[in-house]
Every structure is written in structure tokens, then in C-alpha cells.
Amino acid sequence: MIFLAPATLGFVVFYIWPTLRGAYLSFTEYSLLSAPEFNGLDNYDRMLHDSFFWNALGVTVEYVVINIGLQTVLAVGIAMLMYRLTQSITVRAVILAPYLVANVVVALVWYWMLDFQIGIVNQGLTWIGIDPVAFFGDSHWAIPTIAGINVWRHMGYTALIVFAGLQMIPKYVYEAAEMDGASELKTFWRITLPLLRPILAMVLVVTMIGSFQIFDTVAVTTQGGPINATRVIYYYIYERAFTRFDFGYASAMAMVLFAILAVVSLLQLRLLRAKESDLA
Amino acid sequence: MNLSRRTLLKAGLAGLAASAVAGCNNGAADRPAGEISYWLWDSAQLPMYAECAKLFQQQNPQYSVKIEQNGWADYWNKLVTGFISGTAPDVFTSHSSKYPLFADKDQVLAIDDFVAQDNVDLGIYQKGLADRWIGADGKRYGLPKDWDTEAYFYNSALAEAAGISTEQLNSMTWNPQDGGTFEQIVARLTVDSKGRRGDQSGFDKDNVKVYGLGFGDAGGADGQTSWSWYAATNGWKYSEGEPWGTKFFYDDPKFAETIGWWRGLITKGYMPTLAQAKSGIDSSATAAFGAGKYAITPNGSWMLGTYGQLKQVKTKLARLPQGPNGKRMSMMNGLADSIWAGTTRKEASWAWVKFLGSQQAQDIVARAGVVFPAVTASMPAAKASFAKAGWDVTPFLEPVEAGDVFAFPANPNAADVSAVMTPAMESVMGFQSDLGSLSKANDDVNQILAANS
Known part of the structure; x- marks a missing residue:
């Protein structure tokens, strides 16, 4: 008990209490600078009619799909390459490197490199004869660009987890497959991927929760623009709470996001049967 | 040491209380x-x-x-x-x-x-x-x-190359129909990739090397460094009861006319598209100006130090243009x-x-x-x-000195107004909405004011 106390205290003070307080505030009108006033379900009702809220949800889902899709495929690819080609610690370290740089720094460096007028990427594109692209300024490109930056930062880390999962698959399964004359591709689809499922389920749940909470990259680059193209849900919540002093409404949106994440995670765990392995 | 749970709890609470008091x-x-x-x-x-x-x-x-x-x-x-x-x-x-x-x-x-x-x-x-x-x-x-007030920062080498004198730059006129001599100068300063100027035949507006006029953003609710002086000299006011606006006028035809002319410069190729202007780290357009990509950028006097640090270009200041009301006006904040x-x-x-x-x-x-x-x-x-x-x-x-200044649109709901007007203006400048959409935005703004008054 004693040893649990510090962690429990931290959990109660920094998680349980803020969550309960947030749930309460979501039923109030609260400007941060004066006392909260109870207003029942008003905030939730407002949300239904708030086109910015629905837009934010849509934009967030677009981000999550691109980010998770790309990241998972690339991570599995990198992990396979590492597994088959090299066991080098140096390579692993290099692959992990982007993850060790702070989010904001990564975002700003890319923001600079992808600048339309003065960025090195567009200079390069022009040089090989392609028209420069307004990566952050074009409504269609902005979310894929931000998703791409975060894929770049996270894929190495995810790859290492998948790599650890690969090492857990017993060698004899592969030997058996080889004996049966299964092709490389078939082995991957029929053996590697199914046996990776528990790891992939864990990776998907964790990265998906993280990716729904995309905020910092948006905050230091597009700040929701152009127009509303990158106003992701977390950024919208932040704007409402801290620049527009609409803390009650922001809390209500945070509660909805919480509910969405809980449902999505449960579904994923269920559908991917994360607790069982096919090895048994 | 034998710590009881109660002691730990007390110690924890005391610690929290102490930090709260200190705060x-x-x-x-x-x-x-x-x-x-x-x-x-x-x-x-x-x-x-x-x-x-x-x-x-x-x-x-x-x-x-x-x-x-x-x-x-x-x-x-x-x-x-x-x-x-x-x-x-x-x-x-x-x-x-x-x-x-x-x-x-x-x-x-x-x-x-x-x-x-x-x-x-x-x-x-x-x-x-x-x-x-x-x-x-x-x-x-x-x-x-x-x-602070606003003025044009211009690249004097590009102006010289275009054969435009300091006098010409300081005596520009503007109107929302043809842009006056201001637009002529901006056109002249624009150069395409083959070296043809914006006012010459064969000018390729899709391959522009130097834009006559740069901008950093669509201006949001105030347009301080982007469109405020054009709108003001066109006889437009932000709101009833300036500066404490109770009702805003973003639906005024005079405003739509001004913005319509301004975004027309993008169509003509004298100004970059919003996507280009907003795409990247250079939010106030000074870095692109410093790289010689823009001939003129309007900006506030607080930016003098930043422009002073641009070493690749020689920067000078020019007056804002004289508008339809016969005045050169600037926001004063x-x-x-x-x-x-x-x-x-x-x-x-x-x-x-x-x-x-x-x-x-x-x-x-x-x-x-x-x-x-x-x-x-x-x-x-x-x-x-x-x-x-x-x-x-x-x-x-x-x-x-002339008294031709107007105030920043102050309002206790400024953040809410800006949350409506920033995307609305971007949508118009990005050609995703027509000028009529400003009326709808204005309704939203006035609804916010009415709800909070």
C-alpha cells in the first residue's frame, strides 16, 4: 500500500480529479475569470449545432486515417527490413532518432523546409522541374502535410515495437513454412502478420489515441488554417478554452472526445482480439 | 522510518496547501x-x-x-x-x-x-x-x-529596375475600380519567369518570379497590415460606435468592393495566392521580401527593426495611397x-x-x-x-499629423469576432467563397455581440 501511495496520489490529483472537474465544468458556463454557472445540457446542445465542431471532428478523423495508415504500413516495412537484413544497433538508433527530437522542434523545422517561397523542399522541386507546392497553405495539402511530418517522427519508434514483436515469433514456424515451400510474400501474409496481431493491436490503440490528440504540430504551424482545414478537435478545444474563455463549452467537447476515444479503443481491442495470440 | 498512510496524506496535503498559498x-x-x-x-x-x-x-x-x-x-x-x-x-x-x-x-x-x-x-x-x-x-x-501606424516597405533596387521613382511611390492613388496608380506601379513591379513585367504584353501570371505586392494573411477582423487603409479611404467603418463596436459592417458593399479589388490582384498575378502566402514559416511576408520575392509589403511601424535586419535587400518606406475620399489614412494603434x-x-x-x-x-x-x-x-x-x-x-x-487615422476595432468579444472573421476572410481570399459570404460572416459576428451584450 505504502509503495502505491505516491502513484495513487499522483493519479488522483492529476487524473481523476481533473477528469471529474472537467465533467462538472462541461455542464456550466465558465469564462475562467468568473465563477462557473450551471447551465445543464446547453453546451452539448450547442455542440450539435456548431459547424466548427463537426468540421474539427472531420479534420481530426482525416488526420488519424492518414497518419495511422501510413505510419503502420511504413513501420511494419521498416521492422521487416531490420529483421531480415540487419541486427545493427546503430541502424536501430538512427531509425529512432526523429522520435527523440521534440515535437515542436520537428514541426518548426519542417515548417521552414516546406515554406512555399523560401523552403528548401520547394527549391528542390523547382530545380527538378516540378511546380512548388503550398504544403501548409493549400487546404487540401495541409492535413496530409501535418500527418506526414508526424509519421516521419513516429514511424521509427513504432517500427522498433513491431521489430520486438517479430523477434517473439518462434523460428520454427518459418522453418515449417519454408519446408512447405511457401513464398516470401505468402509467409508474410499468412504467418508474420497474423502472429504480429497482438503487438499491432497494442500499437494501433496507443498510436490512435495519440493521434486523435494531435495539437502541437498544428499549434506551431497552421493554427487551424487555411480557413478551417487544420482546425483539429484538440486545437478547437484549446481555442475555445484559452483564447475565447469558453471553458465550459471546451470541457463539454473534451468529454465527447474522451467518449469517442474510449469507444474506439474498446472496439479495436475487441475486433483485433488483442488478448489472444494465434501461437497457442 | 515507519510512515502511516495518514501521515503521508497529511504531508501531501500540506505540500499542496503550501504551494497554493505561495501561488x-x-x-x-x-x-x-x-x-x-x-x-x-x-x-x-x-x-x-x-x-x-x-x-x-x-x-x-x-x-x-x-x-x-x-x-x-x-x-x-x-x-x-x-x-x-x-x-x-x-x-x-x-x-x-x-x-x-x-x-x-x-x-x-x-x-x-x-x-x-x-x-x-x-x-x-x-x-x-x-x-x-x-x-x-x-x-x-x-x-x-x-x-504604431502602417506604410509600405519597398525593395528600392526592384523599384529602380522598374523605373519607378521615389516621388511616384510617394504620390500613389488608389480606388476600388482600377486600383489607381498604385495598381499600375504594383503591376510594373511584378516580373514573370521570362522577365516580362505585369503591365507588358505576354506577361505570364502563372509563372511569377517577383510579385509586386506581398501579403502575410487575409487580415482577419481588422486587416491592420493588409486591407484596413483601402477600406477606410473607401469610406468604410468597422462598426457602429467606433471603437466600441456594437454592430459590425462587414456586409457593407464598400467593404466587399475593397476586398474584391484586393483579391483581384491575385487573379491578375500581381500578388501570390493565399495558399502561397500562408504556406510556411514566413507569416508576415518579411522573409520572402528579404529574399527579393516581393517588391512591396505593407507593414506596421513596429516591424522597422525586422526589416532593418534584412541584409540582402535595400528597404525603403513609401506612403500609403490616397484613396477615393482624397486622404491617405492609416490605422493607429x-x-x-x-x-x-x-x-x-x-x-x-x-x-x-x-x-x-x-x-x-x-x-x-x-x-x-x-x-x-x-x-x-x-x-x-x-x-x-x-x-x-x-x-x-x-x-x-x-x-x-494630418489626423487621418482610425482606431483598431476594440471589443470585449474580439476573440470571438476574430474566430469568425479569420476563416471567413481566408475563404474569400482563397477564392473558396464569393464576396457575398461576408454578409453571412457579419451576421455571425453581430449575433455574437448581441448574445454577449
Whole structure:
């Protein structure tokens, strides 16, 4: 008990209490600078009619799909390459490197490199004869660009987890497959991927929760623009709470996001049967 | 050691309580007596305010000033967090777009009694500046410290290459139909990838190398450095009852006409698309200007230092154009020092604010040549130091001397108004909505005002 106390205290003070307080505030009108006033379900009702809220949800889902899709495929690819080609610690370290740089720094460096007028990427594109692209300024490109930056930062880390999962698959399964004359591709689809499922389920749940909470990259680059193209849900919540002093409404949106994440995670765990392995 | 659960809990609670107590009243209890905490956001102004603090301390040995500087974006977040948690500074630099809300929420101290008690002469400030700090409730919330207007920053080498003289640049006219001589000059300054100018036949507007006019954003609710002077000289006003707008006029045909002309420059290829302008780190278009990609960029006087650091281009200043009403108009905005309502050191805070609002302090500010001081008598010193840095700042001063200035649209709901107008303006400038959509945005804005009044 004693040893649990510090962690429990931290959990109660920094998680349980803020969550309960947030749930309460979501039923109030609260400007941060004066006392909260109870207003029942008003905030939730407002949300239904708030086109910015629905837009934010849509934009967030677009981000999550691109980010998770790309990241998972690339991570599995990198992990396979590492597994088959090299066991080098140096390579692993290099692959992990982007993850060790702070989010904001990564975002700003890319923001600079992808600048339309003065960025090195567009200079390069022009040089090989392609028209420069307004990566952050074009409504269609902005979310894929931000998703791409975060894929770049996270894929190495995810790859290492998948790599650890690969090492857990017993060698004899592969030997058996080889004996049966299964092709490389078939082995991957029929053996590697199914046996990776528990790891992939864990990776998907964790990265998906993280990716729904995309905020910092948006905050230091597009700040929701152009127009509303990158106003992701977390950024919208932040704007409402801290620049527009609409803390009650922001809390209500945070509660909805919480509910969405809980449902999505449960579904994923269920559908991917994360607790069982096919090895048994 | 045998710790019981109860002891641990007690210790934990005591710790929390202690930190909570220390957090109250911006830790006044822990700070040396007579110390005033003061915040500002402009790092370029930190040295001169440190000098002011030194002089203030010499004259008032019972007080000392502790200055903290945070960049613009962090500044307001920290300030608001400070208001809520009781850790805000005693005195802080305030902006006319921000203080109405703070005043509305009782976070800024009204200084009327102090001003009356000390007989502060408000006549020493540039005309109109002191009154900007009288809130919607008629109370005074700060003493002015500096002011700013807009002008064109242009690349003099590109102007010379285009055969455009300084006189031409300083006598430009503008109207929303054909853009006047201003648009002619902008067209002339625009060069495509084959070296053809915007006013020459065969000009390829899809492959432009140098844009005549650059811009950083769509202007949002105020258009301070982008469209405000065009709209103003076209006879448009932001709102009824300026500056305390109760009803906004973004649906006025005069406004739509102005914006329609402005975005027309994109169609003609004289100005980059919004996507290009907004795509990247260069939010105020100064870096692209510095790389020689824009011939002219409008901007505020507070940017003089930034433009001064651009080494690849030679930058000069030109007047804003004369509009349909026959005037050259600019927005005039300013900053002030305000006292936090929660301070326990009101007398000391007021002494510092009063000192910063005096000519003695503003002379120090003026000599640094970073901003224009609010005290009229301090202006010559500022002009001299700008001249020393190679700037003839006349284009910024003329509208003020002529009285052809208008105020930043102040409003306690500024953040909500901006949340509507920023995407609305971007949508129009990005050609995703037509000009008629501004009426809808205006309805939204007025609904917000009506709901909160």
C-alpha cells in the first residue's frame, strides 16, 4: 500500500480529479475569470449545432486515417527490413532518432523546409522541374502535410515495437513454412502478420489515441488554417478554452472526445482480439 | 522510518496547501518589499525598459522592478493563466485588442483615481492615444506608452529596375475600380519567369518570379497590415460606435468592393495566392521580401527593426495611397501599461506606470529607436534615432499629423469576432467563397455581440 501511495496520489490529483472537474465544468458556463454557472445540457446542445465542431471532428478523423495508415504500413516495412537484413544497433538508433527530437522542434523545422517561397523542399522541386507546392497553405495539402511530418517522427519508434514483436515469433514456424515451400510474400501474409496481431493491436490503440490528440504540430504551424482545414478537435478545444474563455463549452467537447476515444479503443481491442495470440 | 498512510496524506496535503498559498497574490509575500513585477513581450524593447527601471529605482529607492519578457504568443497565455491562478504581474504591457475583455472580466485596475490624485497631464500624449484606454464602461485602464501606424516597405533596387521613382511611390492613388496608380506601379513591379513585367504584353501570371505586392494573411477582423487603409479611404467603418463596436459592417458593399479589388490582384498575378502566402514559416511576408520575392509589403511601424535586419535587400518606406475620399489614412494603434486588478501593491504599481508614461521614461524609449513613443515631446529623439538607422519614417508620421487615422476595432468579444472573421476572410481570399459570404460572416459576428451584450 505504502509503495502505491505516491502513484495513487499522483493519479488522483492529476487524473481523476481533473477528469471529474472537467465533467462538472462541461455542464456550466465558465469564462475562467468568473465563477462557473450551471447551465445543464446547453453546451452539448450547442455542440450539435456548431459547424466548427463537426468540421474539427472531420479534420481530426482525416488526420488519424492518414497518419495511422501510413505510419503502420511504413513501420511494419521498416521492422521487416531490420529483421531480415540487419541486427545493427546503430541502424536501430538512427531509425529512432526523429522520435527523440521534440515535437515542436520537428514541426518548426519542417515548417521552414516546406515554406512555399523560401523552403528548401520547394527549391528542390523547382530545380527538378516540378511546380512548388503550398504544403501548409493549400487546404487540401495541409492535413496530409501535418500527418506526414508526424509519421516521419513516429514511424521509427513504432517500427522498433513491431521489430520486438517479430523477434517473439518462434523460428520454427518459418522453418515449417519454408519446408512447405511457401513464398516470401505468402509467409508474410499468412504467418508474420497474423502472429504480429497482438503487438499491432497494442500499437494501433496507443498510436490512435495519440493521434486523435494531435495539437502541437498544428499549434506551431497552421493554427487551424487555411480557413478551417487544420482546425483539429484538440486545437478547437484549446481555442475555445484559452483564447475565447469558453471553458465550459471546451470541457463539454473534451468529454465527447474522451467518449469517442474510449469507444474506439474498446472496439479495436475487441475486433483485433488483442488478448489472444494465434501461437497457442 | 515507519510512515502511516495518514501521515503521508497529511504531508501531501500540506505540500499542496503550501504551494497554493505561495501561488496567491503573485507570491507577494515571498517577494522583497517594494518589488514590482512587470511583463512585456517585445525582446527588442527589453534593454530600454531595463534602463527605465534603473532610473525609476534611483528616483524611488523604496521600489524595485523585476522585468520578465515572453514572446507575443506565450505572453497572453501566461497572462491569462496568471489572472486565474493569481500569479499575474503587478504591471503589464497591454494591447488595445486584448484589454477590453480583461477589463470586462475585472482583471485590470481602473486608474482614474490615481490620475486625478496626481494630476497627470494627459495632454502630453499624441492626440487620441490616452483615450484609447478608456473602456466601454468609461473608466481608464492604462497610460499610453507607444503607438504604431502602417506604410509600405519597398525593395528600392526592384523599384529602380522598374523605373519607378521615389516621388511616384510617394504620390500613389488608389480606388476600388482600377486600383489607381498604385495598381499600375504594383503591376510594373511584378516580373514573370521570362522577365516580362505585369503591365507588358505576354506577361505570364502563372509563372511569377517577383510579385509586386506581398501579403502575410487575409487580415482577419481588422486587416491592420493588409486591407484596413483601402477600406477606410473607401469610406468604410468597422462598426457602429467606433471603437466600441456594437454592430459590425462587414456586409457593407464598400467593404466587399475593397476586398474584391484586393483579391483581384491575385487573379491578375500581381500578388501570390493565399495558399502561397500562408504556406510556411514566413507569416508576415518579411522573409520572402528579404529574399527579393516581393517588391512591396505593407507593414506596421513596429516591424522597422525586422526589416532593418534584412541584409540582402535595400528597404525603403513609401506612403500609403490616397484613396477615393482624397486622404491617405492609416490605422493607429498603441500599447499601454496596465495594472493587474489582483495586485496587492497598487501604490507601487501606479508609481511605475506613471513613470513609464512620463517624458523622462519615454525619452529613453525614443532614443532606442524601436517604436514611436506616446509622449509627443519625445518624438524628435525617436525620429533622430530612426534616421541614424537609415529610416526616413515620415510615411508613418504623416497620417497622425494630418489626423487621418482610425482606431483598431476594440471589443470585449474580439476573440470571438476574430474566430469568425479569420476563416471567413481566408475563404474569400482563397477564392473558396464569393464576396457575398461576408454578409453571412457579419451576421455571425453581430449575433455574437448581441448574445454577449
